[in-house]
Amino acid sequence: MKSPRSLSAKELIKLLKVYGYEIVSQKGSHIKVTTQQSGEHHLAIPNHNPLKAGTLNAIIKQAAEHLGKSKEDVMKELFS
Numbered sequence: 001m002k003s004p005r006s007l008s009a010k011e012l013i014k015l016l017k018v019y020g021y022e023i024v025s026q027k028g029s030h031i032k033v034t035t036q037q038s039g040e041h042h043l044a045i046p047n048h049n050p051l052k053a054g055t056l057n058a059i060i061k062q063a064a065e066h067l068g069k070s071k072e073d074v075m076k077e078l079f080s
Contacts, residue, residue: 001075003056008049012059015078016043019067041066 013023013033020035021043029047034040043059045051051059057071064074 001072001079003053003060003075004079005053006050007056009045009047009051010049012045012051012056016063018077019063021063035066038067 009031013021013031016033016035020037021033022035023031024034024042025032026047031045031047032042033045034042041063043062045059046055048055060074060078061071064071067074
């Protein structure tokens with residue numbers, strides 16, 4: 001599955017709420033989100049609109065590794 005090309009940081013953060021990610025801080029153009037699901041995990045998301053494809057893929061990969069899922073499964077759950 002291909003990742004969307006016009007996804008903003010705010011839209012991604014809304015989608016990640018499914019996995020319990022919540023905004024905890026922002027410093028400059030980076031938003032830090034944290035989840036307690038499957039243990040504590042932090043992601044730094046640049047506040048860009050749209051997010052670059054490589055950046056989006058890296059964020060999804062990090063979340064998938066933490067959740068013990070494949071990147072493809074996470075993408076299907078977020079973007080379907």
